Amino acid sequence: MKDITKKYTNGEVTIVWKPTICIHSTLCWNNNTGLPEVFNPKVRPWIKPENAITEKIVEHVKKCPSGALSFYYNDEEQKPVETTTENIVETLPNGPLMVYGNLVVKDSDGNKTHKNKVTAFCRCGASNNKPYCDGSHVKIGFKG
Structure with missing residues (x-):
């Protein structure tokens, strides 16, 4: 499967989506757990970061269980996120x-x-x- 990466920005933060590793948990768009005004798989583009404040977007992207969604602040140098805890x-x-x-x-x-x-x-x-x-x-x- 082709490794695709898509990026969506609101000017302050860029959301990075890697569909090949998405497990479709629905945590990003589900009404009970997600941010459906930003993440809506029924429309294109399905990510609209202009519909919420940066802090809310970051809070919800961090909940992605597969790592298919990540983010970086546009005014900072992009660095890969690495964990330092045990596996x-x-x-x-x-x-x-x-x-x-x-x-x-x-x-x-x-x-x-x-x-x-x-x-x-x-x-x-x-x-x-x-x-x-x-x-x-x-x-x-x-x-x-």
Whole structure:
């Protein structure tokens, strides 16, 4: 799957979205947990950062469990976010295996990819972006 990165800005902060690692948790746009005035998957573009203040946007982007959403302030030099804590592995009910921390993922050809913050690995076997979760577990009704 092609590695796509999209950016959306309100002038102060830029939201970075990497759809290939999105697990479609709905935390960003759900009325109970999200910021639907900014994140709305039913319209294009689906991210409209001009609809909220920067602090609210940052608060909600930080909740993204897969790391598909990230941000940077436009007046600061872009630096990759790295965690300094121990690695934590969490199995989400009926969903992916979440790994928190700095990782190096090595594929079957020996290619290495550096991951930091949060990485969601597929448990259902239906992802089109293996070994990473792409939210296919929802479509197939995965239980586990």
